[in-house]
Amino acid sequence: MKNTNDVKAEIKKYILEASLSDIKDVEDDALIFENGLLDSMGLLFLIEFLGESFEVEVTDEELNPKNFESINNIVSFVSNKLSVKV
């Protein structure tokens, strides 16, 4: 099973690649929608990535800032889902 650090590294790498920006790094608590790293399609592709990489499915109700507004929040959301799954 992947640990939290592995999950964070994968998610961060994905977001940096997906943003198509020149940014080399992003703070773990940076607000990724506010600073323009991801837009609505970016969020949709992120959800697809979470499904493919971690087998995590996102529901309507889970789609909120608490789960998605920063890398830390996404990692926490994914980790919780993974521990529930196990």
Added chain:
Amino acid sequence: MKSESRKPFSKDIIHIENIDQVCNDIIAKLKTDVAKNLQRRGAIVGISGGIDSSVCLALSAKAFGSKNVLGIMLPEQDSSDDSRQLAEELAATYGVSTLIEDITKALDGFGCYERRDDAILRVIPGFDKKVDKAKIEIKQNIAENIPAIFSITVIKPNGDVVSKLLPAREYLQIVASTNFKQRSRMSMLYYHAERMHYAVIGTPNKHEVEQGFFVKYGDGGADVMPIGHFYKTQVYQLAKHLGVPQGIIDRTPTTDTYTAEQSQEDFFYQMPFESMDLIWYGWENDYPADEVGKVMDKTTKEIENIYKSFERKRKTTEYLRMKPIF
């Protein structure tokens, strides 16, 4: 920089005071644009029975005379039944001739319905395209600070509802398929415009243009857009002033694109027009969120998040408004 002396934010701030003069100005500009700038001798208007196309037809009839305007109804198998009746009533009100061009076969040829239904079926395996109704909608609260994501909702004949967040691939396929509708309509409007040496009158309003609620080279494909700078509530004001039939004014604006009934609010805007117009005005004129919040009975944080949502929508739809780059 906004001056200290500007009007305080209020619910009347976008109300058109001199409606007669504003109508005359739009009509005069429309005449100049079509006759002088575009060098065309009349107008083609696609009419759906909706408020925007109705106002455009009324303006065109006044600008060019009824005999130089042709209203075209472009139904397809998913269009609502009352669209035709309302469009006919509208045309009769202004003495404009109409044509009906059913685009169902063209859409079938493009595979519009099949491609759309295949994508829905991948997300909702029990979807029965013969009897179930479907639509896509945004369920998140616009006052929450997160980009809008679409869900697919399927309604069974017995009223049961199944709804699921749309994965990227299926969302894109559904939108790309249904966009054949607007693009087929645009092709048909230009066929008639070219055979008559007329201009195509585009019907998008200010929100549709600026928030990107139109299809590039579909309903966004036109020669002139007379209401492109007007808020939706102002379009209603114009409609009343121009004498658009009450049945059209009272109708809830729909997309008329999906098989299930769907308001534009559910589909895209995430709030009623009356609120959206005012908050959008506040946003684009730099009114502070707390001042707008007090008038709109919302918290400063809610208004700030709605401002951010507007900013995101305008930015992410910039591609739709861009001309080809060369």
